[in-house]
Amino acid sequence: MLNYVIKRIAIAIPTLLILIVISFVLMHAAPGGPFNSEKPLPPQVLANIEAKYGLDQPLWKQMVNYVVGLVTEFDMGPSFKYKDRSVNEIIAQGFPITITYGVLSFIVAVTVGVSLGAIAAIRQNTWIDYLAVGISIGAQVLPNFVMAPLLVLTFTLWLGWLPGGGWNGGQWQYLIMPVIALSTSYMASIARITRSSMLEVLNTNYIRTATAKGLPAKTIFFRHALKPAMLPVISYLGPAFVGMITGSVVIDMYFSTGGMGQFFVNSALTRDYSVMMGITILIGLLTIMFNLVVDLLYAWIDPKIRY
Amino acid sequence: MLVDSQKVGDLAENLAKMDEVKGRSLWGDALRRFKQNKAAMVSLIILTLVILFSLTGQFLTPWSNEEIDWNIMGNVAEMGKPSFETGHYFGADDLGRDLYARVVQGSRISLMVGVVGALIAVIVGTLYGAVAGYVGGRTDQIMMRIVDILMSIPYMFVLILLLVVFGRSVVMLFVGIGLISWLDMSRIVRGQTLTIKNKEFVEAAQAMGVPGFKIIMKHIVPNLLGVVAVYATLLVPGMILTESFISFLGLGVQEPSTSWGALISEGAGTIQYGTPWQLWFPLAFFVVSLFCFFFIGDGLRDALDPKDR
């Protein structure tokens, strides 16, 4: 097990390096630069700025400097667009917001999704089942950029119950709509996966035996069925969590939450190289980490799996 | 991704075991089971209609997808309502263009993105997985490590980067979306290839000196078709959803062309200004088609899955 973990972490390092190289090259291949605008800067001013940020150096040197700065000081450099802030600061401020939304949505998606799926499986082929399946497919195909404006119209403009956006220090009223919009499609996927794997487990011989022996349904469900039925759900959770972090782009843009998604899209469009790199690396790291956590969880639940 | 790769993986295992108990034809059997699945059959019919609509719907209207109706431009909320009198069956968009014609054309693009994207993913994934599984050893190890590494890259970010760097075009969308979706496919295919590899007919071919690549193409890939078909059907809606997200970011197809995602995102932005048809019509097509793909995918999987027999 320990060997396996070490091996996985060892793979993470080249992965990150590849990610850095790909994004670095792609970014600098993109036309334009961080200091272009409708009114181009005079050449002298532009030269001064480029010298300040080291953009006058050859690309490979910039890349080496970047990696060295990253490894030795964990310094991701200054933002080119938001001139009085460093990337570290931007991440330090935006990431907690993103994580808050991610974790809350994750909790909502898992609890609601698993319950919905389990109920549908237990009551297979009843109206409850059909309703649950209908809801989950519907929720899965409704894009969140449609759901967000509908939510805001309903709860902000018509009912006046909830504020239409912002973060405002993370007060609960501000969290509700973004969390709903972010979690729905994942909730739906989890419900569908839970339902089908639960059905499979309920049809296995040992559950049938347990039922035949007259064990109470509750015991069968919680003691015997739930854990094995969770396996496929868990393998879905890693990508789902990362999806919620990256998927927050829509939420961040629509609800102006101040999270990372907004920064990423803006930095890609304005060629704020350092901010973009920083966020890409961060998300890459998270992806690797969560895939690892999920694999370990998997091993813990299913002792048959050996690494 | 949206696709439940675990289930497809199970299916792959079962299919591999299947060959040993050959009796009735696998495909004939599957077809019979599929026909019995009402939801899947209805979906198949609806989806065929949607495809027909996207191909021939243009002939039912005098308007093209780019022509502006100057009479209603500037007052779309009042005069651009869906109506048979004006000839705008689905109403008009914000500029006074016929929404019906735009939905027809948008359906074509979205379905194409879905299908072509899925095809790219399937082709690349199948070949990659089959080669890795068949050759085995070191090559297999390295090829699968590469997949692991690629899987850790936040693909949505790379896709945005790609579109920013190479400019927006339908081709780039196909390539970008397709190229990041083949990873799961390659894993599943590799797993199944490992099983097929040890079958007598492969060993026989090897003994006769058939070259490796030919064995892969002639003996291995055809035996993978079942799982590939199911996976592809389930991939399509994922592709369409991804395209809609890209359109929301403003990186989608060029005007005057449009897509479901672009239409929905425009309609959703202006929902409070008295033009709800701009959202509901494209959204209805989008949602119904995705439902159909899901049901057909599920139906195919159930039909091909011999376990319940």
Add this chain to the structure above:
Amino acid sequence: MSHFAKSLAAGAFAASLTASFAYAAGTHPVTGEALADEQIFTYRVLDEHSSVDPQIVEDVSGSEIVRDLFEGLYNQDADGNLVPGVALSHELSEDKLTYTFTLRPEAKWSDGNPVTAGDFEYAWKRLADPELASPYQWFIEVMGLKNGGAVMAGEMGLDDLGVKALDDHTLEVQLEVPLSYFPLTTTHASTFPSPKWVIDEFGEEWTKPENIVSNGAYVLTEHVPQERSVRSRNEMYWNNENTIIEQTIALVINDENTALTRYLAGELDRTEVPTGQYPRLAEEYPDEALSFPRLCSYYYTFNLSDSGPEAFKDVRVRQALSYAIDRSIITDNVLQGGQYEAFTFTPGATANFEVPEVAFGQMTQAERDAKAQELLAEAGYGPDNPLSFSMIYNTSEGHKKIAIAMSQMWKQKLGVEVELGNMEWQVFLEERGNQNFELARGAWCGDYNEASTFLDLVQSGSGYNDGKYSNAEVDQLLADAKTSEDPSANYTRVEQIIAEEMPIIPIYHYTNVYMMNPALKGSWPVQNVEQNWYSKDLYFTAD
């Protein structure tokens, strides 16, 4: 105004409000209007500001914040006239090269230190310093400071710059050449003073809310990037007792439709009206929707350089394309925000500029269409030889709509085939700047309120002339205008030449279209086309 959002906001900050409520529930000292209890101004900004460092800020939303946080030598009133800021007055030498400003002795920084002439000297040298590499460094040259160019290039030391504190309250400025507009430049954010001791202590961190020291009517108290920034009353400000707004909050909201929803829900006091929504809103909320001119022009430029298409070298083609555009459809049916149809490049709102009567502006659209068809046929294009080209614009809902409308007008009236190219902003700038286009969108906002800020764009040597139009007469007229006592005749002539040769297609002149809380009074600078507003001049009346 609403209750829920506002009370939330108020609740969150109640603790931090130590300010005196001198005017709360009181009356306005001058007008005698009853004031609202709560004086918090919340407005929408499109994007996060670039910086609040006066010498570094480069964007409009950042400058708005900096104008509240810092105070320069002069301020502007609602009509754009100069009023005293830190400077009380100035004297001009005989040769018009030396300005001597007398500063207000009671002006203080928010940490209690006095504002001195040295703070200005420091700030201006800082702006010119190649090491700081400010994107607004070039403003030193606009101001015409002595040795500015050489200092910027690093050829001369900072001490050679033409600015000097004679004593704590006297600032002497030396110019390279006489510039009558020089005092106007002192209202620009990059000329505001900066506190050397704070910058020395905190370095680049000095603009953080916990470190910043400022001399304006407000101090920065909170900043969540991409979400909000809050500025609150500065108790140390010399005119603090006449400041009424307690707090100004800028909320970053990217999507204008969302912003409007939030305005209607009472979360904002000001927002922009989305394209096409003004007529409806003006009818429904007559006291809240307003539209007023801005110093900006929207146009398309032909690529007249060697890389441009052959067809555009023919003036008849350019004229035909320009004539066939029904500008009233674009202003009245697409934008619908009270924008002005443009037949000249310079907007009519520009100071001392009379819009010249150009021939094609006088025709009716039907006449223009007929003329356009005639011209295009003369140039040799028709059904058997259709003109086709591509036009590029950058990603935006508004640009897209205008481009589509234009292409359809050409297609339906002239049978011209146009390929639309929507490009993401940075790509667009790169392509246009390198003459990699046939027809490209452009927009130009005046840097100062005078026609030359627009017309310089058609000068052959201008770095902004992306179409590479070149006309010796235009160049001469503009060069003469620089030294002329009354250059308006030159500007009129240049506009007439543009209308004849049509190197660009003027489309419309901008307006600002706002939804604004009717209780927000004071001097919102509707008359000032530069739109320099100050929170200290605003107040809310009781409903």
